[in-house]
Amino acid sequence: MEVQxxxxxxxxxxANVSLLNEILKRQFKTKIATSGEKALKxxxxxxxxxxxxxxxxxxxxxxYTVCKTLKSAARTREIPIIFVTALGEVAxxxxxxxxxxxxxxxxxxxxxIVLARVRTHLxxxxxxxxxxxxxxxxxxxxxRILTDLLAVSNPEAFSxxxxxxxxxHDLALRxxxxxAWKYEVAASLSQLGCMFLPPELMHKINNNLPLSESxxxxxxxxxxxxxxxxxxxxxxxxxxxIIRRLxxxxxxxxxxxxxxxxxxxxxxxxxIYFDEQLGQGADPDEVIDSMRPHFxxxxxxxxxxxxxxxxxxxxxxxxxxxxxxxxxxxxxxVSDTGSVIVPKGTTLTETVVRKLKSSWKERLHDLIKIxxxxxxx
Numbered sequence: 459m460e461v462q463x464x465x466x467x468x469x470x471x472x473a474n475v476s477l478l479n480e481i482l483k484r485q486f487k488t489k490i491a492t493s494g495e496k497a498l499k500x501x502x503x504x505x506x507x508x509x510x511x512x513x514x515x516x517x518x519x520x521x522y523t524v525c526k527t528l529k530s531a532a533r534t535r536e537i538p539i540i541f542v543t544a545l546g547e548v549a550x551x552x553x554x555x556x557x558x559x560x561x562x563x564x565x566x567x568x569x570x571i572v573l574a575r576v577r578t579h580l581x582x583x584x585x586x587x588x589x590x591x592x593x594x595x596x597x598x599x600x601x602r603i604l605t606d607l608l609a610v611s612n613p614e615a616f617s618x619x620x621x622x623x624x625x626x627h628d629l630a631l632r633x634x635x636x637x638a639w640k641y642e643v644a645a646s647l648s649q650l651g652c653m654f655l656p657p658e659l660m661h662k663i664n665n666n667l668p669l670s671e672s673x674x675x676x677x678x679x680x681x682x683x684x685x686x687x688x689x690x691x692x693x694x695x696x697x698x699x700i701i702r703r704l705x706x707x708x709x710x711x712x713x714x715x716x717x718x719x720x721x722x723x724x725x726x727x728x729x730i731y732f733d734e735q736l737g738q739g740a741d742p743d744e745v746i747d748s749m750r751p752h753f754x755x756x757x758x759x760x761x762x763x764x765x766x767x768x769x770x771x772x773x774x775x776x777x778x779x780x781x782x783x784x785x786x787x788x789x790x791x792v793s794d795t796g797s798v799i800v801p802k803g804t805t806l807t808e809t810v811v812r813k814l815k816s817s818w819k820e821r822l823h824d825l826i827k828i829x830x831x832x833x834x835x
Contacts (some may be wrong), residue, residue, distance in 0.1 A: 462487050463580050466507035468497040468524065469542065470516045474565070478511060478542070481569045482576065494519025498527060501534050509580055511563070514543040514554070522557060529558035532634035536587075538579045542567075597693055601643055604687075606809050608650055614664045615652035617804045618733065622648060624786065625729035625764065632760040641722040644697040648704070648726060651683030666738050700726055728753050732761060775825035778815060783808045788827040 464487040467478045472492075479488050489507060491497040494516055501507060510528075514521035521541060528534040541554045544565040554562065560579050563572055609616040626645040630638035652660060659673055669677065681704040688698035700722040728749065735745040742765040746758050773788035783806055791800040791814075800810060806828075 463508040464489060464505065465576060466491060466497065466500055466510045468492075468494070468510060468516075468521070469513040471513070474513065474542070474567075477567055478572065481567070481572050485573070486576070493517075494521070494524040497524050501528055501537060502531075506534065506537060508537070508583065509576060510537055510539045511542050511576070512539050512559075514541055522553065525554065525557045525559055532636060532638075535636060536583075538583050540575060540579060597643060598639075600691055600694070601646055602809075604650060605646055605807070608653060609807075609809055609813070611653045612649075612655075612660065613800075614660060615649040617800055618664075619646055619649040620804045620807065620810075621733050622646075622726065622729045625732060625761075626725050628764045629725050629729065629757060629760050632763060633756055635721060635725070640696060641700070641725050643694070644700040644722055645726050645729060647688060647694075647697055648681070648684055648701050648730075650687050651680030651685075654683050655680060696722070703727075704730065724753060724757065728757055728761070773827040773829055775827050777825060778818075781806065781811050781814060781826060781828070783811050785828040788829050791826060 462485075465482055466489045467475055467482070468491045469475050469478070470492050475490055475492065479490065482488050489500050491500050495518065497510070497512070498519075501510065512521045512524060521543075525539050525541075528537060528539065535558070539559045540561045540563055541559050542563050542565065543554075560582075561575055563575055605616065605619065608619065622645040623642050626641050627638070629635075630641050635641065655677065659669075659677060661667075662669055662673065663677060681701050685698045685702040688694040688701070703723045704727060731749065732742075732745055735748075736742060743762070746761050746765070749758055749761075785806050787800060787802050787804045787806070790802045791804075800806075800814070804810070
Protein backbone atom coordinates (compact mmCIF):
# COMPACT_ATOMS: atom_id res chain seq x y z
CA MET A 459 0.00 0.00 0.00
CA GLU A 460 1.37 3.40 -1.02
CA VAL A 461 2.25 5.68 1.89
CA GLN A 462 0.36 8.98 1.83
CA UNK A 463 2.62 12.00 1.36
CA UNK A 464 2.70 14.81 3.92
CA UNK A 465 2.45 18.49 2.99
CA UNK A 466 3.36 21.19 5.53
CA UNK A 467 1.26 24.35 5.07
CA UNK A 468 2.92 27.50 6.44
CA UNK A 469 0.82 30.67 6.52
CA UNK A 470 -0.14 33.15 9.24
CA UNK A 471 -3.58 33.86 7.72
CA UNK A 472 -6.27 31.40 8.97
CA ALA A 473 -8.38 31.75 5.81
CA ASN A 474 -5.42 30.79 3.58
CA VAL A 475 -4.55 27.83 5.81
CA SER A 476 -8.14 26.62 5.79
CA LEU A 477 -8.44 26.88 2.00
CA LEU A 478 -5.13 25.10 1.27
CA ASN A 479 -5.95 22.38 3.79
CA GLU A 480 -9.37 21.87 2.19
CA ILE A 481 -7.74 21.54 -1.27
CA LEU A 482 -5.08 19.05 -0.17
CA LYS A 483 -6.54 16.94 2.65
CA ARG A 484 -8.33 14.43 0.41
CA GLN A 485 -5.09 13.35 -1.27
CA PHE A 486 -2.37 14.16 1.27
CA LYS A 487 -1.67 14.31 4.97
CA THR A 488 -1.35 17.92 6.06
CA LYS A 489 0.45 19.70 8.89
CA ILE A 490 -0.11 23.35 9.78
CA ALA A 491 2.33 26.03 10.92
CA THR A 492 1.22 29.64 11.45
CA SER A 493 4.71 31.08 11.96
CA GLY A 494 8.21 30.65 10.61
CA GLU A 495 9.48 29.34 13.93
CA LYS A 496 6.83 26.61 14.10
CA ALA A 497 7.51 25.73 10.46
CA LEU A 498 11.15 25.03 11.26
CA LYS A 499 10.17 22.85 14.22
CA UNK A 500 7.74 20.75 12.16
CA UNK A 501 10.17 20.47 9.23
CA UNK A 502 12.87 19.06 11.52
CA UNK A 503 10.54 16.61 13.28
CA UNK A 504 10.16 12.91 12.48
CA UNK A 505 8.77 12.11 10.04
CA UNK A 506 9.75 15.09 7.88
CA UNK A 507 7.17 16.60 5.52
CA UNK A 508 7.49 15.55 1.89
CA UNK A 509 6.76 19.09 0.63
CA UNK A 510 6.27 22.56 2.11
CA UNK A 511 3.85 25.25 0.96
CA UNK A 512 5.43 28.38 2.39
CA UNK A 513 3.94 31.86 2.65
CA UNK A 514 6.46 34.68 2.12
CA UNK A 515 4.95 37.60 4.02
CA UNK A 516 4.69 36.59 7.66
CA UNK A 517 5.39 38.59 10.83
CA UNK A 518 8.66 37.80 12.58
CA UNK A 519 10.48 35.20 10.51
CA UNK A 520 9.38 35.57 6.88
CA UNK A 521 9.25 32.82 4.26
CA TYR A 522 12.60 33.73 2.72
CA THR A 523 14.35 33.25 6.07
CA VAL A 524 12.57 29.94 6.67
CA CYS A 525 13.59 28.70 3.23
CA LYS A 526 17.21 29.79 3.66
CA THR A 527 17.39 28.09 7.07
CA LEU A 528 15.94 24.81 5.80
CA LYS A 529 18.20 24.74 2.74
CA SER A 530 21.30 25.31 4.86
CA ALA A 531 20.75 22.14 6.94
CA ALA A 532 21.57 18.66 5.62
CA ARG A 533 18.46 17.14 7.23
CA THR A 534 15.96 19.46 5.55
CA ARG A 535 17.63 20.79 2.42
CA GLU A 536 16.08 18.19 0.11
CA ILE A 537 12.45 18.98 1.07
CA PRO A 538 10.79 20.72 -1.93
CA ILE A 539 9.49 24.20 -1.05
CA ILE A 540 6.77 25.97 -3.03
CA PHE A 541 6.33 29.62 -2.15
CA VAL A 542 2.78 30.88 -1.74
CA THR A 543 2.59 34.61 -2.34
CA ALA A 544 0.53 37.58 -3.42
CA LEU A 545 3.71 39.09 -4.82
CA GLY A 546 3.90 38.81 -8.57
CA GLU A 547 7.16 40.55 -9.32
CA VAL A 548 9.88 38.67 -11.23
CA ALA A 549 12.48 39.86 -8.70
CA UNK A 550 10.52 38.25 -5.85
CA UNK A 551 10.25 34.95 -7.71
CA UNK A 552 13.94 35.03 -8.60
CA UNK A 553 14.93 35.63 -4.98
CA UNK A 554 12.90 32.65 -3.80
CA UNK A 555 14.21 30.33 -6.51
CA UNK A 556 17.78 31.39 -5.77
CA UNK A 557 17.21 30.40 -2.14
CA UNK A 558 16.25 26.90 -3.25
CA UNK A 559 12.46 26.99 -3.73
CA UNK A 560 11.17 24.81 -6.58
CA UNK A 561 8.08 26.81 -7.59
CA UNK A 562 5.59 29.62 -6.84
CA UNK A 563 1.83 29.66 -6.39
CA UNK A 564 0.21 33.06 -6.67
CA UNK A 565 -2.76 34.11 -4.51
CA UNK A 566 -5.73 33.91 -4.89
CA UNK A 567 -5.49 30.14 -5.12
CA UNK A 568 -6.78 28.02 -7.98
CA UNK A 569 -7.45 24.52 -6.52
CA UNK A 570 -6.53 22.63 -9.74
CA ILE A 571 -3.25 24.56 -10.01
CA VAL A 572 -2.38 23.98 -6.35
CA LEU A 573 -3.01 20.23 -6.69
CA ALA A 574 -1.12 20.00 -9.98
CA ARG A 575 1.95 21.84 -8.66
CA VAL A 576 2.05 19.83 -5.45
CA ARG A 577 1.67 16.48 -7.24
CA THR A 578 4.28 17.40 -9.86
CA HIS A 579 6.95 18.35 -7.33
CA LEU A 580 6.25 15.38 -5.08
CA UNK A 581 6.69 13.07 -8.09
CA UNK A 582 9.89 14.86 -9.14
CA UNK A 583 11.28 14.61 -5.63
CA UNK A 584 10.49 10.90 -5.43
CA UNK A 585 12.08 10.28 -8.84
CA UNK A 586 15.25 12.14 -7.86
CA UNK A 587 15.48 10.15 -4.65
CA UNK A 588 15.10 6.83 -6.48
CA UNK A 589 17.71 7.81 -9.08
CA UNK A 590 20.11 8.93 -6.36
CA UNK A 591 19.68 5.66 -4.42
CA UNK A 592 20.14 3.60 -7.59
CA UNK A 593 23.23 5.55 -8.62
CA UNK A 594 24.71 5.30 -5.15
CA UNK A 595 24.26 1.50 -5.04
CA UNK A 596 25.76 1.11 -8.53
CA UNK A 597 28.75 3.28 -7.69
CA UNK A 598 29.39 1.60 -4.37
CA UNK A 599 29.55 -1.73 -6.18
CA UNK A 600 32.23 -0.33 -8.49
CA UNK A 601 34.04 1.20 -5.52
CA ARG A 602 34.12 -2.14 -3.70
CA ILE A 603 35.72 -3.85 -6.71
CA LEU A 604 38.39 -1.16 -6.97
CA THR A 605 39.16 -1.09 -3.24
CA ASP A 606 39.38 -4.90 -3.16
CA LEU A 607 41.95 -4.63 -5.96
CA LEU A 608 43.90 -2.06 -3.94
CA ALA A 609 43.72 -4.28 -0.84
CA VAL A 610 45.35 -7.16 -2.71
CA SER A 611 47.99 -5.15 -4.60
CA ASN A 612 48.96 -2.59 -1.94
CA PRO A 613 47.63 -3.33 1.58
CA GLU A 614 49.32 -0.28 3.13
CA ALA A 615 47.72 2.11 0.63
CA PHE A 616 44.41 0.33 1.17
CA SER A 617 44.67 0.84 4.94
CA UNK A 618 45.43 4.49 4.41
CA UNK A 619 42.40 4.84 2.13
CA UNK A 620 40.21 3.34 4.85
CA UNK A 621 41.55 5.80 7.42
CA UNK A 622 40.94 8.71 5.04
CA UNK A 623 37.41 7.51 4.34
CA UNK A 624 36.73 7.34 8.08
CA UNK A 625 38.01 10.89 8.68
CA UNK A 626 36.11 12.30 5.68
CA HIS A 627 32.94 10.49 6.78
CA ASP A 628 33.13 11.98 10.28
CA LEU A 629 33.94 15.46 8.95
CA ALA A 630 31.10 15.43 6.42
CA LEU A 631 28.68 14.14 9.07
CA ARG A 632 29.57 16.87 11.56
CA UNK A 633 29.53 19.60 8.91
CA UNK A 634 26.19 18.49 7.46
CA UNK A 635 27.71 18.22 3.97
CA UNK A 636 25.28 17.42 1.18
CA UNK A 637 25.81 14.06 -0.59
CA ALA A 638 28.57 13.13 1.85
CA TRP A 639 28.83 9.66 0.31
CA LYS A 640 30.44 11.23 -2.78
CA TYR A 641 33.31 12.52 -0.66
CA GLU A 642 33.69 9.15 1.04
CA VAL A 643 33.95 7.53 -2.40
CA ALA A 644 36.70 9.99 -3.36
CA ALA A 645 38.59 9.21 -0.14
CA SER A 646 38.20 5.44 -0.65
CA LEU A 647 39.59 5.68 -4.18
CA SER A 648 42.20 8.38 -3.63
CA GLN A 649 45.04 5.88 -3.14
CA LEU A 650 44.40 3.78 -6.27
CA GLY A 651 47.36 5.42 -8.04
CA CYS A 652 49.67 3.95 -5.40
CA MET A 653 49.25 0.59 -7.16
CA PHE A 654 51.61 1.92 -9.82
CA LEU A 655 54.33 3.03 -7.41
CA PRO A 656 57.38 0.83 -6.64
CA PRO A 657 57.13 -1.13 -3.36
CA GLU A 658 60.41 0.43 -2.20
CA LEU A 659 58.94 3.92 -2.53
CA MET A 660 55.75 2.94 -0.69
CA HIS A 661 57.89 1.48 2.11
CA LYS A 662 59.65 4.81 2.50
CA ILE A 663 56.37 6.73 2.46
CA ASN A 664 54.68 4.51 5.03
CA ASN A 665 57.72 4.59 7.34
CA ASN A 666 58.30 8.35 7.01
CA LEU A 667 61.75 7.87 5.48
CA PRO A 668 63.36 10.71 3.47
CA LEU A 669 62.72 10.79 -0.28
CA SER A 670 65.02 11.86 -3.08
CA GLU A 671 63.81 14.53 -5.52
CA SER A 672 63.05 11.90 -8.15
CA UNK A 673 61.15 9.74 -5.64
CA UNK A 674 59.13 12.73 -4.48
CA UNK A 675 58.29 13.64 -8.07
CA UNK A 676 57.17 10.08 -8.72
CA UNK A 677 55.06 9.97 -5.54
CA UNK A 678 53.29 13.17 -6.54
CA UNK A 679 51.96 11.44 -9.65
CA UNK A 680 49.65 9.08 -7.76
CA UNK A 681 46.61 11.43 -7.58
CA UNK A 682 46.77 11.88 -11.35
CA UNK A 683 47.05 8.10 -11.80
CA UNK A 684 44.01 7.62 -9.56
CA UNK A 685 42.14 10.27 -11.51
CA UNK A 686 42.91 8.64 -14.87
CA UNK A 687 41.54 5.32 -13.64
CA UNK A 688 38.28 6.86 -12.45
CA UNK A 689 37.62 9.01 -15.52
CA UNK A 690 36.77 5.85 -17.47
CA UNK A 691 34.04 4.87 -15.01
CA UNK A 692 30.61 6.54 -15.46
CA UNK A 693 29.48 8.88 -12.66
CA UNK A 694 32.87 8.94 -10.91
CA UNK A 695 34.00 12.12 -12.67
CA UNK A 696 33.40 14.24 -9.57
CA UNK A 697 35.48 11.91 -7.41
CA UNK A 698 38.22 11.98 -10.04
CA UNK A 699 38.28 15.79 -10.01
CA ILE A 700 38.44 15.91 -6.19
CA ILE A 701 41.45 13.58 -6.26
CA ARG A 702 43.14 15.40 -9.16
CA ARG A 703 43.28 18.61 -7.11
CA LEU A 704 45.24 17.03 -4.26
CA UNK A 705 48.54 18.70 -3.35
CA UNK A 706 51.24 16.53 -1.80
CA UNK A 707 54.13 17.87 0.28
CA UNK A 708 53.33 21.39 -0.93
CA UNK A 709 51.95 24.50 0.72
CA UNK A 710 48.18 24.12 0.77
CA UNK A 711 46.14 26.93 -0.71
CA UNK A 712 43.30 28.53 1.21
CA UNK A 713 40.17 26.66 0.18
CA UNK A 714 36.94 28.41 -0.67
CA UNK A 715 34.48 26.23 1.28
CA UNK A 716 31.78 26.41 -1.40
CA UNK A 717 30.95 24.21 -4.36
CA UNK A 718 30.75 20.41 -4.17
CA UNK A 719 34.15 19.71 -5.73
CA UNK A 720 36.03 22.21 -3.58
CA UNK A 721 34.27 21.07 -0.42
CA UNK A 722 35.21 17.46 -1.19
CA UNK A 723 38.77 18.45 -2.00
CA UNK A 724 39.15 20.46 1.21
CA UNK A 725 37.85 17.51 3.28
CA UNK A 726 40.13 14.99 1.57
CA UNK A 727 43.17 17.30 1.55
CA UNK A 728 42.71 17.98 5.25
CA UNK A 729 42.21 14.28 6.03
CA ILE A 730 45.42 13.35 4.19
CA TYR A 731 47.47 15.98 5.98
CA PHE A 732 45.98 15.11 9.37
CA ASP A 733 46.59 11.37 8.83
CA GLU A 734 50.18 11.95 7.62
CA GLN A 735 51.09 14.08 10.62
CA LEU A 736 49.54 11.70 13.15
CA GLY A 737 51.42 8.86 11.46
CA GLN A 738 54.64 10.75 12.20
CA GLY A 739 53.71 10.95 15.88
CA ALA A 740 52.62 14.60 15.93
CA ASP A 741 50.24 15.92 18.58
CA PRO A 742 46.69 16.20 17.12
CA ASP A 743 46.08 19.69 18.57
CA GLU A 744 49.36 20.98 17.14
CA VAL A 745 48.51 19.50 13.74
CA ILE A 746 45.12 21.24 13.76
CA ASP A 747 46.74 24.56 14.76
CA SER A 748 49.15 24.25 11.81
CA MET A 749 46.16 23.82 9.47
CA ARG A 750 44.38 27.02 10.56
CA PRO A 751 45.78 29.33 7.84
CA HIS A 752 44.74 26.92 5.10
CA PHE A 753 41.41 25.33 6.02
CA UNK A 754 37.95 26.61 7.06
CA UNK A 755 37.38 26.94 10.80
CA UNK A 756 34.21 24.73 10.85
CA UNK A 757 36.26 21.88 9.41
CA UNK A 758 39.02 22.31 12.00
CA UNK A 759 36.50 22.44 14.83
CA UNK A 760 35.09 19.14 13.59
CA UNK A 761 38.59 17.64 13.44
CA UNK A 762 39.11 18.66 17.07
CA UNK A 763 35.86 16.93 18.06
CA UNK A 764 36.85 13.77 16.17
CA UNK A 765 40.30 13.77 17.76
CA UNK A 766 38.88 14.32 21.25
CA UNK A 767 36.31 11.53 20.92
CA UNK A 768 38.98 9.13 19.64
CA UNK A 769 41.32 9.93 22.53
CA UNK A 770 38.68 9.54 25.25
CA UNK A 771 37.06 6.37 23.93
CA UNK A 772 38.30 3.21 25.61
CA UNK A 773 39.40 0.32 23.41
CA UNK A 774 37.83 -3.12 23.74
CA UNK A 775 39.82 -6.36 23.38
CA UNK A 776 38.19 -9.09 21.29
CA UNK A 777 39.16 -12.33 19.55
CA UNK A 778 39.58 -12.67 15.79
CA UNK A 779 36.30 -14.58 15.42
CA UNK A 780 34.41 -11.60 16.97
CA UNK A 781 35.87 -9.09 14.52
CA UNK A 782 33.18 -7.31 12.48
CA UNK A 783 32.91 -4.87 9.59
CA UNK A 784 32.96 -1.23 10.71
CA UNK A 785 35.16 -1.73 13.78
CA UNK A 786 38.22 0.53 14.07
CA UNK A 787 41.60 -0.86 15.10
CA UNK A 788 42.91 0.82 18.25
CA UNK A 789 46.45 -0.46 17.63
CA UNK A 790 48.48 -2.05 14.84
CA UNK A 791 47.40 -5.57 14.00
CA VAL A 792 50.66 -7.52 14.09
CA SER A 793 51.34 -11.11 13.00
CA ASP A 794 53.34 -13.62 15.01
CA THR A 795 56.40 -12.68 12.93
CA GLY A 796 56.14 -9.03 13.96
CA SER A 797 54.94 -7.62 10.63
CA VAL A 798 52.10 -5.08 10.59
CA ILE A 799 49.13 -6.63 8.81
CA VAL A 800 46.67 -3.76 9.25
CA PRO A 801 47.69 -0.44 10.85
CA LYS A 802 46.09 1.36 13.78
CA GLY A 803 43.12 3.56 12.89
CA THR A 804 41.90 1.35 10.04
CA THR A 805 38.13 0.98 9.70
CA LEU A 806 37.58 -2.68 8.87
CA THR A 807 35.66 -3.53 5.72
CA GLU A 808 33.93 -6.81 4.92
CA THR A 809 36.85 -7.72 2.63
CA VAL A 810 39.48 -7.12 5.31
CA VAL A 811 37.54 -9.05 7.97
CA ARG A 812 37.01 -11.97 5.60
CA LYS A 813 40.69 -12.03 4.62
CA LEU A 814 41.87 -11.89 8.25
CA LYS A 815 39.59 -14.72 9.33
CA SER A 816 40.52 -16.94 6.39
CA SER A 817 44.20 -16.22 5.66
CA TRP A 818 45.56 -15.02 9.00
CA LYS A 819 43.67 -17.01 11.61
CA GLU A 820 46.68 -19.28 12.29
CA ARG A 821 49.02 -16.29 12.73
CA LEU A 822 46.93 -14.04 14.96
CA HIS A 823 46.77 -15.30 18.52
CA ASP A 824 46.51 -12.19 20.71
CA LEU A 825 43.35 -10.29 21.52
CA ILE A 826 42.63 -7.48 19.08
CA LYS A 827 41.98 -3.98 20.43
CA ILE A 828 39.20 -2.16 18.61
CA UNK A 829 36.95 0.87 18.90
CA UNK A 830 33.43 0.98 17.61
CA UNK A 831 32.70 3.46 14.79
CA UNK A 832 31.38 6.92 15.65
CA UNK A 833 27.63 7.34 15.35
CA UNK A 834 25.70 10.44 14.43
CA UNK A 835 24.66 12.44 17.47
